Amino acid sequence: MITRRGFLRLIGGSFLSMVSLSAYAIGIEPMLLTHVKRYSLTPPHWPAGLKLRIAALADIHACRPWMTPERIGSLVEQANALQPDLVVLLGDYVDGMQMVTADVPAPEWASALSGLKAPLGVHSILGNHDWWHDHAAQLAEAGPTVARQALESAGIPVLENDVVRLEKDGHGFWIAGLADQLAIRPSKALGRHGFRGLDDLDGTLAKANDGSPVILLAHEPDIFPKVPSRVSLTLSGHTHGGQVRLFGYSPVVPSDFGNRYAYGHVVEDDRNLIVSGGLGFSIMPVRFGMPPEILQIDLG
Known part of the structure; x- marks a missing residue:
């Protein structure tokens, strides 16, 4: 006893x-010092001889004291040190919680991100918080958002239901970026019920009008079941890997699919999805079993 x-x-x-x-x-x-999570894969229909390194940063959620411009600058240096051919930003630059000492104005976090360098450029999409925290965009149910304007002013193009064609070693490929799937919040005052996305998957992919492979940037991974096989790789963020992850399981995931698309490399019907654990956090400043990460993805 x-x-x-x-x-x-x-x-x-x-x-x-x-x-x-x-x-x-x-x-x-x-x-903690941000972890570099490395993936190496050759997706179906990927051209022989095309080797491509992508650095991906997701869910920065700039705020004080957690994600200051100085810390973003150190993440930029870490990403540049990977010597990527291409850098992609997967959305949610704006803070996502109340437990902060101060916001970081958009020009400041965008200026820090402007230091990213890669031969094939830096390309970005927006996330739900970039829309949700923009009062004017919510009222208008349309952009451009403050986040988009800040990124473009810093020289970083934003893809919202748009594509860009790039070339490396004589091979062409497309980067396609979706507009956010949860962009417009419900509002009783405005008579809006449920979230409304601004994404147009079919219209976006139609712009990739040749047989070159497509890399799709989609902030929320929930679009993945609708992604056709012509897309070689889908890159997403949003979930933060659940922020708390133990033994490959996250108790809370902001996805209709639960842990199915919570984190990591997912293969379904020969289609490839990689979901980043992200860099910042929303709701609560907590991470356990899911340290901040930058993705290094080597294709081919």
């Missing part, structure tokens, strides 16, 4: 363990 002293020691030890884990999840793991 456990004694009173033993019981108090057990309770005290459990309490200290919980405090330590909480301190780690809030104060340490979110601020």
Whole structure:
């Protein structure tokens, strides 16, 4: 039988363990040196001889004290050190929670991102928070958002239901970027019910009008079941890997598909999806088992 002293020691030890884990999840793991998550694959229909390195950054969520312009600058240096052929930004540059000491104005985080360098350029899409926190865009149910204007002013093109054709080593390929799938929030005052996306998958892919392979940028991974096989690779963010992930499982995932598209490399019917764990956080400043990450993706 456990004694009173033993019981108090057990309770005290459990309490200290919980405090330590909480301190780690809030104060340490979110601020750890960002992990580089590497993937190497040759998707179906990928041209022989085309080797392409992509660096992908997702869900920056600029804010103080967690994701300052200075920290974004260090992420830029880390991404550049990978010597990518191409850099893609997967949306959600704006902070996504109330537990911040200050917002980071769009020109500041965009200026920090302008330091990204790659021979084939830097290309971006927007995320839901880039729309949700833009009051004028929500009222108009249309852009351009403040985030888009900031990125373009910093020299970073934004793809919203649009494409760009690139070439490397004599091979052409397309980067296709979707507009956000949850862009317009519900509003009782405006009579809006449910989220409304501005994405147009079919219209976007129709612009990639030759047989060259397509890399699709889609902030939310929930579009993946609709993505046709002509798309070699879909890159997404949004989920943050659940922010808390243990033994390959995340208890809370902002996706209609739960853990199916929560994180990592997913292959379905020879179609490839990679979901980034992201760099910042939303709702709560907590990461556990899911440190911040930059993606390095080597194709071919």
